[in-house]
Amino acid sequence: MTDAVLAVANLSKQFGGLQALRDVSFTVAAGEILGLIGPNGAGKTTLFNTLVGIHKVSAGSIRLEGREIAGRKPHRIAALGLTKTFQNVALFMDMSVLDNVLVGALLRQDLRSARVTAAACLDRVGLGAVLHKRAGDLSFPERARVELARALATGPRVILLDEVMAALNAVEMDAIMGLIRSLRADGLTIIVVEHHMRAIMTLCDRIVVLNFGQKIAEGSPAAIARDPQVVRAYLGREYQA
Numbered sequence: 001m002t003d004a005v006l007a008v009a010n011l012s013k014q015f016g017g018l019q020a021l022r023d024v025s026f027t028v029a030a031g032e033i034l035g036l037i038g039p040n041g042a043g044k045t046t047l048f049n050t051l052v053g054i055h056k057v058s059a060g061s062i063r064l065e066g067r068e069i070a071g072r073k074p075h076r077i078a079a080l081g082l083t084k085t086f087q088n089v090a091l092f093m094d095m096s097v098l099d100n101v102l103v104g105a106l107l108r109q110d111l112r113s114a115r116v117t118a119a120a121c122l123d124r125v126g127l128g129a130v131l132h133k134r135a136g137d138l139s140f141p142e143r144a145r146v147e148l149a150r151a152l153a154t155g156p157r158v159i160l161l162d163e164v165m166a167a168l169n170a171v172e173m174d175a176i177m178g179l180i181r182s183l184r185a186d187g188l189t190i191i192v193v194e195h196h197m198r199a200i201m202t203l204c205d206r207i208v209v210l211n212f213g214q215k216i217a218e219g220s221p222a223a224i225a226r227d228p229q230v231v232r233a234y235l236g237r238e239y240q241a
């Protein structure tokens with residue numbers, strides 16, 4: 001367990017009377033692509049927001065490369081190498097593509113080098129040609145790539161992707177999956193939240209399943225696809241075919 005890049009132990013999160021996460025534990029190894037699935041409202045986004053410090057931890061531990069990060073501020077956690085994209089892409093639509101990504105790069109760098117980093121990250125996601133476009137003028141697949149570039153610009157070790165493929169068709173989805181695999185090949189560790197099962201099953205090395213804020217299963221895509229509890233809680237009969 002000590003070679004885990006991220007180790008989450010007995011993590012709980014309450015919103016008033018609502019227990020959004022209960023005693024969630026899992027680890028992610030270096031270079032792994034971990035899938036996180038579960039029904040709407042299961043707590044996936046809450047888990048991401050708690051990991052990166054947007055939500056305060058109610059109880060439990062989060063270790064990033066062996067260091068406890070629970071209770072730290074989001075910018076500190078990002079500077080330590082853990083960052084996320086936002087469900088329902090949250091770009092600054094009136095700003096240029098480059099400036100959107102600059103926001104991420106400025107976390108660690110002065111303006112001059114942040115510009116270079118932002119441009120390199122946009123190049124990395126295939127958007128080198130649209131740096132100066134207004135973000136609001138981009139297509140949905142391009143916006144998803146800007147989200148990725150913005151996360152990359154913070155210089156992460158671990159990146160949490162919250163439904164980056166949500167609005168994409170099959171071809172666009174395959175292109176983003178190729179990009180995610182290439183980020184892993186560059187040494188990143190990745191957790192992917194996605195409702196699209198084909199994407200999750202083909203992309204992920206391992207899958208964790210949440211239901212009502214609790215982990216109900218963990219295993220290989222093949223094992224998860226036939227786990228009776230997961231089928232009952234989430235997959236239904238569709239993925240069994």
Ligand SMILES: Nc1ncnc2c1ncn2[C@@H]1O[C@H](COP(=O)(O)OP(=O)(O)OP(=O)(O)O)[C@@H](O)[C@H]1O
Pocket residue numbers: 015018020038039040041042043044045046047087
């Ligand atoms: N800031 C908040 N304050 C109060 N309750 C919240 C807050 N954020 C999330 N919740 C609640 O926590 C639970 C988990 O929500 P969450 O958004 O994490 O689910 P999810 O698994 O990401 O769902 P989806 O697949 O629809 O994105 C839900 O009951 C939700 O209403």
Ligand SMILES: [Mg+2]
Pocket residue numbers: 044045046087
């Ligand atoms: Mg969510």
